[in-house]
Amino acid sequence: MTLYLVVPALFLAVVLQASAMPHLRVWGVFPDLPLVLVVTWSLLQGPRGGLVWGLIAGLFVDLLSGTPAGAATLALGAVGFLAGQARRTAIRTQLLLPMLVVVASTLLYDLILLLGMQLSGRTVLWLETLGRIVLPSALLNLLLLIALYFPLRALHRRVAAQAIGW
Amino acid sequence: MTRKRLRSLLPFLLFFLALAGFVLHRVGWLEPVEKLVVQVSAPIQGGITALLDRAGALTQTARDLQDLRARTEELEAENARLLLENVRLREVQVEATLCRDLLSFAQERQAFDLSGAHVTARVIGLDPSNLERYLLLDAGEDAGVQRNMPVVTERGLVGRIVEVGPRWSRVLLIIDVSSSVNALTQSTRASGLVQGQPDGSLLMRDIPQADSMSVGDTVFTSGLGGSFPRQILIGQVTGVLRKDSDLYQTATVEPTVDFSHLESVLVVTGFAQ
Numbered sequence: 242m243t244l245y246l247v248v249p250a251l252f253l254a255v256v257l258q259a260s261a262m263p264h265l266r267v268w269g270v271f272p273d274l275p276l277v278l279v280v281t282w283s284l285l286q287g288p289r290g291g292l293v294w295g296l297i298a299g300l301f302v303d304l305l306s307g308t309p310a311g312a313a314t315l316a317l318g319a320v321g322f323l324a325g326q327a328r329r330t331a332i333r334t335q336l337l338l339p340m341l342v343v344v345a346s347t348l349l350y351d352l353i354l355l356l357g358m359q360l361s362g363r364t365v366l367w368l369e370t371l372g373r374i375v376l377p378s379a380l381l382n383l384l385l386l387i388a389l390y391f392p393l394r395a396l397h398r399r400v401a402a403q404a405i406g407w
Numbered sequence: 408m409t410r411k412r413l414r415s416l417l418p419f420l421l422f423f424l425a426l427a428g429f430v431l432h433r434v435g436w437l438e439p440v441e442k443l444v445v446q447v448s449a450p451i452q453g454g455i456t457a458l459l460d461r462a463g464a465l466t467q468t469a470r471d472l473q474d475l476r477a478r479t480e481e482l483e484a485e486n487a488r489l490l491l492e493n494v495r496l497r498e499v500q501v502e503a504t505l506c507r508d509l510l511s512f513a514q515e516r517q518a519f520d521l522s523g524a525h526v527t528a529r530v531i532g533l534d535p536s537n538l539e540r541y542l543l544l545d546a547g548e549d550a551g552v553q554r555n556m557p558v559v560t561e562r563g564l565v566g567r568i569v570e571v572g573p574r575w576s577r578v579l580l581i582i583d584v585s586s587s588v589n590a591l592t593q594s595t596r597a598s599g600l601v602q603g604q605p606d607g608s609l610l611m612r613d614i615p616q617a618d619s620m621s622v623g624d625t626v627f628t629s630g631l632g633g634s635f636p637r638q639i640l641i642g643q644v645t646g647v648l649r650k651d652s653d654l655y656q657t658a659t660v661e662p663t664v665d666f667s668h669l670e671s672v673l674v675v676t677g678f679a680q
Contacts, residue, residue, distance in 0.1 A: 258535035259543070266667060269606045270537045306534050307541040307569070307577055354538055363585045370538065370584070370605040378537045 248297060254278050255301035270374055272381040273347070275302055279321045280346045281390055284339050285397040288325030295321025312357030319353065320346045336390060343386040347379035505671050512561035513673060528552070528576070530669045540583040540603065540666070542566070546674060547574045555634065557675045563640035563663040564588065564628060565672050576674070581641065582607045582666055589631035590641055595619040598629055601641055601660060609642055609660040616656055620647045626660050636678040 254275045262271045275298040283291025299317030303310055324342050351374070359365045528546035546552050548571050558565040558578045566586060570577035579586055582603040590601040590611055597618030599611040611626060624644045630637030642660040649656040 255535060259532045262535070263533040263667070273535075273537070275535070302535055305532070305543075306536050307539050307579070308536055313536070351538060354536065358538070358585075364602075366584055366605055373604075373606040374537050 244293075244297075247294065251275065251278070251294065251298045252301050255298060255305055258302075259305050267381060268377040270378040270381060272385040273350075273378060274385065275299075276317065276320065276346065276350055277343060277382050277385045277389055278393075279317055280324045280343045281339065281386060281393045282397070283321045283324035284328055284342060285394060286325065287328045288322045291321030291323075291325030292318055293321070295319070308354055309357040309361040309363075312354050315357075316350045316353035320350050323349070336387065339386055339390055340383055343382050344379045347382045348375060351375045351378070502671075508561040509671060509673050512559070528558075528672055528674055530672065531575070538605075539585075540580040540607065541569075542578040542580060542669065542672075544576045544578060544672065544674070545574065547572045547576045549573050550674075551676050552576045552674050553676070557635045557639070557678070558672050559639055559675060560664055560669065560672050562665070563642070564635065565664055565666075565669065567634065568674065578672070580666055582609060582662060588635060588641065589629045590626050591629040592618075592620065592644065593625040593627060595621065595624060598631075599655075599658070601626065607666065609662055611644070611658040611660050612655065614656045614658060616649070616651075616654065618656075620644060620649075620656060620658050622646060636675060 258274045262274055265271050279291065279295045279298050282294045286294075295317040296314055298321075299314030302308070302313035302317065306313065324346055327338055327342055330338055351370075355365050355367065355370060528544035528550070530542050531545045532543035534541040542558075542565070544552075544558075552568060552571055554568055554571055556568045558567060564581055566578045566580040566583070568576050569579045580603065581588055581601065584603050584605055586603045588601045589598070591598050595618060597614050597620050599614035601609050601611045604610055614620060622644050626641045626644060628635040628637060628639040628641060640663050642662040644658045645661045646659040647656060648658065
């Protein structure tokens with residue numbers, strides 16, 4: 242998939258995340274669409290594609306959110322790259338590995354963001370945030386992944402011949 | 408009598424018959440003949456009339472059907488237009504109610520605690536992250552919005568401006584973990600610091616042990632520190648956590664503002680303490 246499509250698609254995902262997703266709030270949290278998209282695509286495309294998707298999505302999240310500048314870019318880039326490492330195993334294990342990867346990715350992503358917030362001098366209540374925000378949102382991301390994984394896999398098969406122009 | 412002669416006499420004959428018929432009718436001698444004719448012709452007439460009525464009704468029905476179709480189309484178009492109009496008016500009504508509430512809040516406060524202009528800003532987005540609680544407003548520097556300005560609704564304190572663009576601004580909500588507001592309870596005047604919690608609730612901490620706290624008491628801004636105007640409603644005390652070994656007591660506070668359904672807010676561009 243070319244960057245001409247990836248960039249607007251990820252921008253749209255981040256805009257949806259900031260406008261529509263907060264209305265799907267359950268247990269005080271809502272699913273993270275850009276994160277789930279990056280994880281899913283990384284599992285299908287591999288580390289390189291995952292890194293590109295993560296960096297682009299992270300950049301948009303940084304621009305639209307109040308997180309310390311660069312924290313989301315770094316976090317989603319890392320998530321995309323690391324999730325992409327599990328690509329070959331993911332193909333064999335159907336949905337089980339993607340489910341585990343999205344939970345681990347949510348933890349990693351939120352931990353990097355929290356660290357960034359702490360380093361920028363903001364108040365971080367680590368334990369409360371982990372228990373009340375990070376874990377419930379990991380569960381919601383898991384549900385979102387189940388909904389998105391197979392449609393995205395079908396899309397990936399259609400565009401598999403095209404490589405990201407990086 | 409030739410046919411030609413008969414033809415020439417026909418008008419006179421008809422005239423004579425008409426005159427005779429008139430006279431015979433006047434004297435009543437034609438009545439039996441008339442009755443007979445009517446008796447014979449009546450069913451035929453009735454049949455023809457019914458037939459014509461049916462035919463007329465049929466054509467009328469076709470015409471009516473056509474008219475009805477046209478009317479239905481008109482009414483459907485009208486209905487769609489009215490439906491849209493209704494939706495638009497309801498939206499206007501909701502907006503008007505919101506604006507009226509905000510205006511009345513502003514007017515009440517203008518004489519009491521606040522002064523200066525207020526910018527009614529529309530909420531255009533929320534923070535995409537679960538870890539932080541921000542709002543994006545569609546009013547910025549062009550509308551006189553500046554950093555650290557308090558943001559309120561008629562229901563209470565929303566937060567403060569932390570970032571401003573030409574036509575947008577970002578609001579840090581009071582329920583964000585990074586937010587802290589100097590507060591006071593209404594009845595006991597207990598003072599403390601209201602802080603956001605990760606789950607979106609509020610905690611009032613650093614309340615001196617000597618201060619009396621009660622569940623149900625309302626919490627207002629104290630105005631201490633000058634960041635927020637005095638006496639802006641924050642929430643209601645829902646629980647008090649007090650340990651004799653601690654220097655301070657803590658209270659949980661339920662915010663009065665419904666942060667998940669914010670539509671319009673006021674940015675307080677100036678206030679007097």
